Amino acid sequence: MLSAKARREEIYHLAVTTGLASVEELSARFEVTASTIRRDLALLNGQGRLARTYGGAMAMGAHPEASLRQRTGEAFEQKHAIARWAASVIRPGENILLDAGSTVGALAHELRNFDPLSVTTPGINTLQELADSEGIEVDCLGGRLRTLSQSFVGPLAEAALERMSFDRVFLGADAVTAEDGICEADHAQTRLKELMARRGSVVYLLADSAKLGLRPFHAWARLALPWTLVTDDGADPEQVQKFRDAGVEVQVAAVGGAASTTSAEAAS
Incomplete structure (x- = not known):
C-alpha cells in the first residue's frame, strides 16, 4: 500500500x-x-x-484544457443530438475519418451497429466505442499520445494521413469562430485537424452551441471552404449568422430529437 x-x-x-x-x-x-x-x-x-x-x-x-473525461459529461444532450444528425448523413460502405473528442465520440457511439463502414480515427474513445462492431473496419492513426485528449498526434499520424482519403471527415473542436476557425489548446492538434480536413470529400465540424465564438486558447486551424458546422438549437443566432456570412453551411440539430434545420431553411 x-x-x-x-x-x-x-x-x-x-x-x-x-x-x-x-x-x-x-x-x-x-x-x-x-x-x-x-x-x-x-x-x-x-x-x-x-x-x-x-x-x-x-x-x-x-493546464486549462479540460480532459476528455470532463468534456464527455458537458453538454451531453446537445452533443448526442449533434451526433444523431451526423450519423444520419453517413451511408453504408463509406470510408470516414472521425476526429478525437467527446462530440465525435458520441457519433462513434451512434455508429456501433452500422454495417458496412470503414472508420479511421486518432481517438482512443472512438476505438473503444467501435471495438466490438463486427460490420465496421477500424484503423487507428498512431503517433504520440496526448493524455488529456486521449488521442494520437504528431508526425506519425500526419504521415499516415497523407496516404488516405475519405468520403466524410468529422472534426471536433475546443471552440470555433467564424473568423479564425478551430481553436485548440495544442498546436499539434490544430495541425492534425488541418490535414484531416484536406483528406475529406466532405468536412463537418461538430461543435455544441457553447463553443461558438469562443477563444480559450491560442492554437488555430482555419478550414478551407466548403465545410459544414453542425451545432445544436441552443446556438446564439448572431453567432450562427456569422458563420453563414463567412460561407460556412450550418446544420442545427434540435435537442430532443426534432428535425434539424439547414442553413438555407433557417435563413428563409
Missing part, C-alpha cells in the same frame, strides 16, 4: 492528467476510506494544488 505522501502525489497526478476525480473513485482506487481521501484533498487544497469541488477535486494551476 502507498504511503500517505505517495498517495497524495498520485491523487494530484490523476487530477492533472485525467480531470475531475471523485471521492468514491479515489477511495476505491487506493483502497482507503472516503474520510482518508477527504483529508488528503483538504491537505492538497491547503497547499494550493487542488481546488475542492462537490464530491471531489480538480487541479489548480494545471
